[in-house]
Amino acid sequence: MNLQTFTDLNGRIGRQTYWLGVIVMLIVSVVIYFILSSVMGTGMSALMEAMTTNDANAVLQYMNSAAWQQLIMLALLGYPVFALMSKRLNDRDRPSWMKWLFLAPSVLSALLGVAGMAYGVADVGGVPTLAPTTLMSAVSLLAIVIGLWALIELGFLRGTIGDNPHGPDPVG
Numbered sequence: 001m002n003l004q005t006f007t008d009l010n011g012r013i014g015r016q017t018y019w020l021g022v023i024v025m026l027i028v029s030v031v032i033y034f035i036l037s038s039v040m041g042t043g044m045s046a047l048m049e050a051m052t053t054n055d056a057n058a059v060l061q062y063m064n065s066a067a068w069q070q071l072i073m074l075a076l077l078g079y080p081v082f083a084l085m086s087k088r089l090n091d092r093d094r095p096s097w098m099k100w101l102f103l104a105p106s107v108l109s110a111l112l113g114v115a116g117m118a119y120g121v122a123d124v125g126g127v128p129t130l131a132p133t134t135l136m137s138a139v140s141l142l143a144i145v146i147g148l149w150a151l152i153e154l155g156f157l158r159g160t161i162g163d164n165p166h167g168p169d170p171v172g
Helices: 015-040 044-052 056-091 097-114 134-156
Strands: 119-124 127-132
Touching (some): 056 134, 127 134
Antiparallel strands (some): 119 127
8 A cells, every 4th residue: 555545536545455455544533533623622621611510502503603503624635535446447347436435425415514404403301412404314314325335345355356347456
């Protein structure tokens, strides 16, 4: 695995390189998360503080800040993840539109959050409670289905045996 794994959309990678790339991206995303959380005040302590005030508006404000953080993380990590997925889909000789489909739920979720359309306040026994909107629930369900498909397609299924239009077999 080299830097081109995260910067070039062409070529093929096998499952082992893909999973190593996923681990690298997870580590980088955790580091970026903690940096952004400290800068933006969106850490778990901020959420707990907002929830203990029993003020639904404080929780909604936290969720909006968290959505902005998610959007920033997508902007920073989107291309390297896109490149990793592209190479893996190339290895499987799958159509390029699939990478857009696999990223769509994350982008939709972040955009709904930033637009204030992801969560609302419901009155549960006189206590204002944060609840996902119907639209956010639908996007979450879609994310589960597409995420499982992506996990199987990218992480578990073997690539094309031998050469394909995207290059030589990375395993052979």
